[in-house]
Amino acid sequence: MITLMSRALLLLCLLSAPSMAVIETYEFSDAALEQRYQVLTAELRCPKCQNQNIADSNAPIAQDLRKRLYQQLQEGASDDEILEYMVARYGEFVLYRPRFSGATAILWLAPILLLLAGAVVVLMTLRSRQQPTAAAAQTLSAAESQRLQSLLDDSESES
Amino acid sequence: MAPRAKLFIPLVLFAVLALFLLRGLELDPKDLPSALIDQPLPQFELPSLGTQSLVSRDQVIGEVALFNIWATWCVSCRVEHPYLHQLAERGVPIYGINYKDDDSDALRWLEELGNPYRLNIVDAEGELGLDLGVYGAPETYLVDAGGVIRYRHVGVVGERVWQNILQPLYQELLAESAP
Numbered sequence: 001m002i003t004l005m006s007r008a009l010l011l012l013c014l015l016s017a018p019s020m021a022v023i024e025t026y027e028f029s030d031a032a033l034e035q036r037y038q039v040l041t042a043e044l045r046c047p048k049c050q051n052q053n054i055a056d057s058n059a060p061i062a063q064d065l066r067k068r069l070y071q072q073l074q075e076g077a078s079d080d081e082i083l084e085y086m087v088a089r090y091g092e093f094v095l096y097r098p099r100f101s102g103a104t105a106i107l108w109l110a111p112i113l114l115l116l117a118g119a120v121v122v123l124m125t126l127r128s129r130q131q132p133t134a135a136a137a138q139t140l141s142a143a144e145s146q147r148l149q150s151l152l153d154d155s156e157s158e159s
Numbered sequence: 160m161a162p163r164a165k166l167f168i169p170l171v172l173f174a175v176l177a178l179f180l181l182r183g184l185e186l187d188p189k190d191l192p193s194a195l196i197d198q199p200l201p202q203f204e205l206p207s208l209g210t211q212s213l214v215s216r217d218q219v220i221g222e223v224a225l226f227n228i229w230a231t232w233c234v235s236c237r238v239e240h241p242y243l244h245q246l247a248e249r250g251v252p253i254y255g256i257n258y259k260d261d262d263s264d265a266l267r268w269l270e271e272l273g274n275p276y277r278l279n280i281v282d283a284e285g286e287l288g289l290d291l292g293v294y295g296a297p298e299t300y301l302v303d304a305g306g307v308i309r310y311r312h313v314g315v316v317g318e319r320v321w322q323n324i325l326q327p328l329y330q331e332l333l334a335e336s337a338p
Contacts, residue, residue, distance in 0.1 A: 047294035050188060060259065061294045064285045089292040091194035 024063065026070045033073050040069055040082060043097065047090050193311035194292050200226075200306045201290035208257055208279035209266055219278075220306035223332040224252040225299055225325075227276070227316075228288065230260040231268045233296040239315040240272050246321065247275035251329070255279035258288050258296050301328055304336035 028034040041055035046062045054062040054069075065086070072082050086094045098104045140148065195201075200216055207214040219226075227243060229236040247253055255276035257265045262281060269279075282288055291300065291308075301310040310328055312320060 047191065047292075060285075064289055068289060087194065089194055089290060090294070091192060091292070093191055 024066070026066075029074070036079065037070065037073055040073075040079065041066060043083075043095065044069070044086060045094050045096050047094060053096060190313065191294075193308070195300075195308045196311065198308055200300075200302055200308055201287065203280070203282075203287045203290070205287060206281040208255070208262060208281050209269075214278060214280055216306065219254050219280075220302065220304075222252055222304050223329060223336060224254055224277075224302055225316075226254050226256055226302055228256045228258045228291075228293050228296045228298040228300075230258045230296050231264040232260065233258075235315050236297045237272075239297050239317070240275070242315075242317050242321070243275040244273055246316075252277055256282050256287060256291075258282050258293065259285045299325075301325060301332070303332045 026037070028037065038055070042053050044054045044065060046052045046054050046057035046059055046065075048059040048061045049057050052062075054065045068085075069082060072085065077085075083095065092098045092101075092104065098107065100108055200220060202216050204213050204215045206212070225246070227239075229239075243253055253276050255278070257279050260281075260283065262283070265279070265281075269276075280287065285293075291298075295313070297315060299312045299316050300308050301312075303309050309332060310325070312325065314320075316325065
């Protein structure tokens with residue numbers, strides 16, 4: 001009984017899967033255009049479902065953007081023109097790799113700055129370890145050895 | 160640096176991180192700034208809902224107005240609708256942009272719930288929506304008398320949004336356009 005039910009469930013799952021993945025297909029006159037379409041749909045971010053690119057997203061807005069992208073590619077627009085068009089409407093947000101500008105400078109530079117900061121910390125740590133402070137601390141000065149001796153003498157006399 | 164002071168480095172780093180995260184709690188990632196703020200309303204020529212005529216940009220600009228993106232498939236639009244009536248009664252011009260919708264459904268909706276709009280622009284394919292950078296409904300644009308977009312609100316416009324955000328701007332724009 002249980003196996004029958006699980007089989008039925010499995011069958012249901014199989015049946016429902018294709019209906020989930022309705023993503024339209026476009027015919028391209030040229031393989032290079034199709035290649036650019038693939039790259040651009042992966043680079044453009046869906047404004048509605050924010051952690052997906054428009055290639056993955058099934059939101060109506062992503063469909064519209066794909067359609068517009070296809071039209072623009074067929075009309076012979078360059079990649080820069082298309083990205084410019086999208087940014088003019090949806091802002092820098094729509095690019096998964098935002099262009100370098102005053103607003104995005106910290107985004108692009110932060111990894112380099114953090115790496116440099118890390119390198120500085122490592123260098124400083126290494127340098128402080130190399131200094132022969134440890135060896136110097138092991139030899140006692142004349143005053144220190146005198147005090148040590150007196151302490152030892154004290155403890156002997158107590159016992 | 161004194162060895163004792165060094166012990167506080169992790170605490171300081173933690174405090175800085177905590178400040179950033181605390182700020183992050185208050186930010187809404189869905190609240191995207193519109194790329195069209197201070198840009199002119201895009202050109203369009205689209206059918207006017209319920210009539211045979213076309214409506215273009217020039218016919219809807221000239222005074223401070225709201226442009227409301229709505230659709231019958233949009234549940235929040237139904238929530239928003241009564242408040243739009245209130246605004247229209249107070250004399251705020253509202254133009255509807257019926258976004259990716261079916262004309263007969265839209266007309267039935269207006270018949271049932273009333274029509275607070277000056278007119279409705281039919282954007283069945285979402286072309287105007289795309290030019291406006293719309294990514295869902297409802298969205299409301301505040302456009303000044305010169306046809307420049309001054310503010311975009313994503314989501315339902317209710318009493319609080321109007322009182323706190325839209326009305327002050329609206330009054331300011333009215334004062335700006337008055338001679």
